[in-house]
Amino acid sequence: MNRVRKNPELTRRHFLRAAGGASVALPLLSSLRAGAAAEDFPKRLVLMYTPNGVVPEAWWPRNVTSESSWELNTIHQPLASFKDRLLFLGGVDLKVTDVGPGGLHQKGIGGLFTGQQLQSGDLFVDGCGQRAGWANGISVDQQVAKKIGVGTPITSLELGVRATENDVQGRIAYAGPGAPLPPMNDPSEVFQRLFSGFGQNTDELAELRARRRSVLDTVQAQFKSVSGRVSSADQQKLEAHLTLVRDLENRMAATNNGSTACVAPAVPARLDPNIEDDMPVIAGLHLDMLATAFACDLTRVASFQISTSLNHIRYPWLDSLGEGHALSHMGPSDSNAFRELVARQTWHSQLLANFLTRLSQIPEGSGTVLDNTLVLWGNEVAEGNTHAHENIPFITAGGGWHFRTGRSLQYTSASHNDLLVSVLNALGVEATSFGQADLCRGPLPNLV
């Protein structure tokens, strides 16, 4: 049971202590800005990533007779009640992977949300001996966060479920070229970060801020003491670090004076993010907390990844004991592998459906938070056994303020960079190009 605090002054340090109960409580929420005028509602973006391709024949819509007349395939049955919120985007390719260094999974995951090639170099060597560095640019979520994340306590939230591969194969979000953002895999840490400060009163909060300001001011001044004594590459590292300290100080000013209740979920039990049996609980906790963070306007931009490319994970709760990447390589003749892959991908859809349900239960004005949220879901390859970078399984959910949803669209060899441009535009970022410029022709046609 959760207590509701009236008119909380919210910061990331704010926390409404749940009065006991270890269950994953789903408190009733209403958006912080429930009373605001429609145009004032914050827009939110979620990038979702699942690895190793899909089973196309169970994934793409069936019985498509026109862009608005189609049926969900097996994998997307959990999303049935959100069919009119979805966009299926057929024929969109990761053209950015056509050239440049790296293995097919590496290039795919690096380019998926950045629209960039990988940097050359030999930092990372994949199983086939391919070599590459990090992706060579900012990812679309971070570009959006620069515009809409400013002024929220957390500029963006990166969440992972057993995303424990700490190299190019495991990163989807980038602050800039060669600057990947690590995902948080442990729900208790996410909880701490989002809600541990709830409950402080205004005076305590003001004092905390003042103390932090004097500390961080001194810290910032210290960077000068070091930067004159290191190489230019190291100076850049220090400069980047200093900027992050500055951002941290600026973010302390983020205060949202809510007019309605904002309730933290129950404290999650300690889980081991490495244990695959716990993945469903962890995924559920992550997405519930993300929904709450949106409702409380703690953040507006997030990414959510299930594991990493080339993972070896089993899904025992689905009775699927094949190992992720190896399983994805099983061809059509292996009916057991087919069953396991469809079960896994259906479970991914279920996660998205649960998240959308949660957002649709949070009133915001005359609608819900879902009306002001866009999810882009992608994969680093189209199909595990072919490694194809054509016809990548892309779906959007929500974004109805900008996209005409409820359709299944078929493009012809479109560049996914243009899809990323469309996402930027949906979130109010003016752009005709994103990522590698020669692959951009402006936003994807026929979306708006």
Add this chain to the structure above:
Amino acid sequence: MAPLALLTRRQYDATIADLMADDSQPSSSFPAENQVAGFNNNTEVHIANPLLVEQFMNAAEGIASRAVAAGVDKLAPCAGTSTAEHAQCGASFVASFGKRAFRRPLTSDEAQAFNTLFAGLNATRGYSAAVELTIQAALQSPQFLYRVDSTRAATPETGAVPLDAYQLASRLSYFLTGSMPDEALFGAADAGALLSSAEIETQARRLLETSRARSMVRDFNQQWLQLEQLSGLARNPPQGLTDVRGIGDDYRESLLRFMDQAFWEHGDLKSLFLSPTTFVNARLGSVLGLAGPETGFAPVSDAPGSVGLLSQPGLMAMLAHSDQSGPVQRGVFVRQRLLCLDVPPPPPGLNPVAPDPAPGLTTRERFRVHTEAVACAGCHKLIDGTGFGFEQYDELGRYRTEEYGLPVDASGEMLGSGETSVDGPFDGVEELSTRLASSSRVERCLATNWYRYAMGRVETEADGCSLRDVEQKFTASGGQFKELLVAVTLSEAFRYRPALSGDM
């Protein structure tokens, strides 16, 4: 290059334990470091990110608050009572604490900045808060979070700059103990006594006898062997066991104990490959069919099939699939981790698509497709041949002589190692281990891995001389691990840094 090195989680925790007597391991909330070639202290990719910087702040606040709660008297004793007297005490706290936190005496600018902070806080919030917030600021400052190389002048003839005594103290301590310099190192640095080879060697040998050196060796082994793969290891429970949750941690501890014994008791490369000891606890004992102790781990000598590192249950279980052995993983391990040979990249433009494998084939038959299909053969003939030689160890690391009632075929073949004494057909892990135990390529590869760990980066051409020097000393010692580590500390790359434009 001798780049700026950001503390890893492990270094952060050890440093906080030594600096603050706080062993709460505050880095547990930090994001994992990015990794290169298995190592998480690689200075090129272990860099600041927003989450990490935020957690540095949270950790610093927690540490400072615990320190003050434990008693300001101990941290920053002060006899005086007036604000002015307190500010005086603050200045001596800044000097003494600052020196330990930054691992060298503060510059006058630094002392002034922290004294100003302290005096201001002391006047507005009192002595205790001033101590607390000064600690917070120090622990978020780059001089604490990074190891920074020196300001000494370059020697014009080499273009290399000798590190000063404090920097050498930090290099030695972070390499050999994974933490800040201890009192003896500070003492030696204060006396300017760390600049000769003899003194460095004395300190290195002393540090290798500390308990922190033992955890450092474990850290190296975890990274060299990439044991993070054992976290959450998923295996079907063998007969008679219902719960294998967390068994990867058992395997890791077993393997680390074997490695500890090889390093600290036997001490040389040969025993690493040939020692017949296995460490088991009760659960591993029942998995492996060995008598395990009721609590903790105990060594078992001469268990069937037990011959050195390559037969270790933890390694074999890690290099396997959840339901069968892993010839590919095992072949790749030998090639990459033990011989430092990369798998050659596939020909340009080739998309390696595995053929659709029909179910119902044996392991060898299923994998044969790798070496028969032209697209795969280039890579896999280098890998699988070695991996098949491990077939006597199943996915739980159990030794077996039969599979499905048929005798296990453990014939393998080493190819392209660049060493004639290593290449060629072999039968089983024992024969392979015997070859690797006296391979100079293995010796060089281990030296290279220690060098990467010590320097926090992958070697470049400029490291050629230093690295060769280390390898030669390792070989000359008969493959003694401690001699290898001492040799690294005496290498030029360890004691100098390249000149910067501002040095001359």
